[in-house]
Amino acid sequence: MIKETWKEPWIKYLAALLGKADMEYNTAVFFVFLAVFLCLYFLLRNPTLKKRWILVGNLGFYLWSGWAAAGIVAATAAVICWTARRMEKIYRGFEEEKTGLSPKEQAARLLDYKKRTKKYLIGALTAVLGIWIFVKLGRFLGFGTAETLSEAIKNKGIIVPLGISYYSLSSIGYLLDVYWRKARAEHSFLDLFTVMIYFPHIVQGPIGKYETLLKQLKALPAFEYRRVCQGLQLMLWGYMKKMIVADRLVLYTSAVFAAPEDFAGVEILLAVLLSVLQLYADFSGCMDLVRGISQAVGIELAENFRQPLFARDAQEFWARWHITLGAWSKEYIYLPIAMNPRFARMTNRMKKRGRKWLASFLKAICPLTAVWLFTGLWHGTGVDYLVWGLYWCALMTLSKETAPLLNRLKTFLRVEPKRKAYRVFQSVRTYLLFAAGRTFTVAGGLAGCGLLWRQLFAGSRLWTLFDGTLYTHGLDQKDFYVAFAGIALMLFVDYLHERGISIRERIAGQKLPIRWAFYYGALFSLVVLGIYGPGFDAASFVYGAF
């Protein structure tokens, strides 16, 4: 039997291996893909060829997830490209007509043109949102995923285009920007399609602005050792966060959240607290690695995390965590609602009638509720995610409305807000609020959340932390030490970044042996301490599922 197997040509083995594997960022297939892609990319000199090679890379990456999905995304891109160009063409008429008109007349004429472009905008938005809602609803109703059209019809499954929640948001933003005349329409379909399915950001974001990415795509820089080296360092750091910390912690947290009834209160508390660090290491690790890859290519992706664990309150936390999602909802949901003339007139009328507090409250809460309901639904379709969204909305509103009262309390208690101890207290408080929010969704819905909280207080059984029981749930003692060392390193790096220190610049300033000791140390620790999942199937990234 063994003899027969060895007779098979090795290339067939490799093909079979690659055929079965998923193309996730932490798989062997992806490493092979990336190495081939980058090596050939660096050899190219012609800017057009470079752009097209990126498109080939994107298609290779995307087609791995199925032809039908790629077909849907290509059709969506075609609709977006055509609509944006159509809207721009209509506005060109306005540009020609406006010369000689007063600003007021111009504003009036523009309204007519906007009415005409709106038809196209609504058509394209319906198409993009329609597909997205269909996929979300399909998931909510429990339909399985299918790879081909015939499979979808036969097994009543849905085709889920890779990264649909990410490219849909970017596309909607792009269409609205062209409609509001904040961005120019892209005339090259291939360029637009390239940035839309750009492989470093298609799976988990960051949710980029096509205009910014297109500008960079059209001016790709030449190979530069320093940039590529720094990009690869960032990539390596991302892999370390993901494979040493996140994939290790998840073994423990997922065991606890799968059956909270089997665990002691203190073990559940630890799992809830660690789940924040696990998510942070997972998601920000992925962002570091994709930003690193993109930096090597010469395209700077938007920053998605800015030391969120140092945030002092809920508002600051969300300005530092998943920044691009927050920025998107602020620009395309919060401000358009808050600035809506009818809404503004209504609240102003209220104010004039003496209901000042109610007007200001409504002004803040209506757009905020819309943002958080959207954020909740973006993460998942269940009721648990809606509650999670409302939880954050309530926290933000409470913190704003009680600010004057708390300030008075601080003065009364003589609390010095600039003191380090107070800042640490604020960060810990924010961390705990985030951890509490996680309980709504981590244990499989609201019933799981209830069970988690009940169990948390049912029996704390403190001794399980010390008698060795803790080390029997998926992570042994050594693994816990490694995870904690990884967390300490991650927080130290964040602390340095918070102080404005660029670590990669510092490393670049060192002598060659020290530099390479760093690189080898990082690579070696990744190889030795990285978790490769059961059967060497790498663990999936959390945010790739949205």
Added chain:
Amino acid sequence: MRDKVLEICRNIDDSIDFTSKELIDGGILDSVTLVEIATELMDEFDIDIPYEEITPENFNSIDAMTELVEKYV
């Protein structure tokens, strides 16, 4: 006009230094205050400022805001 715009802004939050030319880019105005100012300007001058005009360039300074209002009055 400029004085009126400045007065409206000060009424909303007098702790902000409105002489700055980087109210938005410098992170001095948060989105809640920006909305307050924009809607108050709409109300006070009885104008509709379209959403596309809510850009950093139009709200970075009192002069920029005045220019914006003058366009719609």
